[in-house]
Amino acid sequence: MNWLLPGLILFLLVNLLAGLWRVWRGPSSADRMMSALLFGSTSVAVLILMAEWQGIRALRHVALLVVMLAAIIAITYVGISGARDKGSETNPDRKAP
């Protein structure tokens, strides 16, 4: 059983970087924003498994922190990328419809 936890951690990390390919590649900005979701779910699982493997309970608190931050980062992305290409062409003072 000793290989199970590190094996799963490694597997999830590989998964994470594979998913990052999509963030890197795009093509739409929505794909880039998905990095927040990808990390929100995968790194939490990694942290939970690390807490189990290393016997550090506080890593579960880190996981809770990361979950709460994922929503904040996603909202930042959406707020900023939504207005990012409007500035030059249309009225910069455009309010959200």
Add this chain to the structure above:
Amino acid sequence: MNHPEIWMLAAAGLFGLGLYSLIIARHLLRQLIAIKIMGSAVFLVLVVTAGLVDGSLDGIAQALVLTGIVIAVAAIAFALALVVSLAETTGSISLNPDDDDGR
């Protein structure tokens, strides 16, 4: 910590990448990201070095790096205010705009 060499090499790589980008990048935001990454490399060296002596991580080094992380965000926030103010006044996001028009 089992393999400090790996982290030292990664820190060296991060520092080199950051310095390279700091020199060649013109966009001030990119330069700020470069500085932040160089800082992270230094933090890595500090924490890993402090972890060498008795195997487990050293509270003094961790406290130092914790302070460093907060100072770094304050410095970045101030630098970003400077960048926005510079862009509002001069209309440029680079420290040497002459180079951009010259070529």
Add this chain to the structure above:
Amino acid sequence: MSLLLDAFAALLLLIGAFFYLAGTVGLIRFPDALSRLHALTKADNIGLLSICAGSALMAGELRVALLLLLIWLMALFAATVSAHLIARRSLRDAEDSGADAGKSPS
């Protein structure tokens, strides 16, 4: 009994990992942003539930289990709102740029 419990926990962890794999495959292979979003959020959250359950069984403590439950609920909630916002943004971008829907200018 303990062996059985451990085996069950390990099984849950493996199932969780499988769902993560499914989510990533969907993220890479699906043709458009909305279906990729769909694959990522749904599969990953089931995977996280399974991993939380397996980890709670391994720890065998009530407070750890409750903390993991809280983490999962927060993840579910955060993923719901984030996915909703990203999907709306994606649709609005597609409307704005007309025929070039989904193409990033960068």
Add this chain to the structure above:
Amino acid sequence: MVIDVFLALGLVVLAWQALIGGSLFRGIVMFIVFGMVLTLAWAWLGSPDLAMAEAAIGAGVTGALIMIAYWRLRRINAVEPRDPSPARSRLALVIAVLATGLVGAIGLAAVSALTGDATAARVMNETLPDTGLGNPITGVLIVFRNLDTLLEVAVVLAAYIAARAALGRESADLPLPPAPDTPLLTPLVVTLAPLTMVVAIYLLKAGSQYPGGAFQASALLAALGVLLVLTGRVGPAAAANWLTRAGLVIGTLVFCLVGLGMLVIGAPLLAIPGIWAVYLIEAAMMISIGLTLVLLFAGAPGLSGKRS
């Protein structure tokens, strides 16, 4: 071993992606991802304190700050700089390779040279029980090297004052992106805000014995403030009211008062009289640092209840 290599390599690849080539927006996204992987790296290296700070500040607040600056620069329509000439790149490459070699040599020399006992850490671990604290990091920050920590709170305050000075009077209110209009935001804020505060206070309280403390708690509060500003629950105000001003200085003030108060009763400067003083100072620091970071994000001197 494999996980060490994977995380370290991932960091380098992400830094490369964040810094070189591609659009700036992608670079910023990659930088935020870099911060998240660094969080995992600290966790793997066995430091939950650093992982918490990195997640909240390194990835969360710094990422949001850079994003909002990017958005503001786009609105200003400033001239985007072009790529540099190859000649300069070659010189930069040589310098960067030299720097990489230097840092690598220092690191590897440290790995091969340093063995044995850490005197400072041993002395600290021996005296830590006297302070009533269980977490060595809080011990260093508040008891053993508290002059550093006091100066740090002052530096964060100075960053706010300097940013205000740099932005000047006329641009007192920097623009913010419109809040996303969706009915789901209200339940998110209503759930996340109280929970974040509870977790922040828990981290503050737990910080005396377990990983956590004022910095992690303030980082979490700052992230919550960023969320409130972005969703339009809290808006920038043209001037700071007395409550905001008090919040900005309370960390420095309480720390100084406790430190100087020790002189009055004949103890050394900045001696910490007991565990209650640690909690008092940490709570004040949490409020000050969190509030300052939110104000720096909003780019305004103060905050008002609702964005117009």
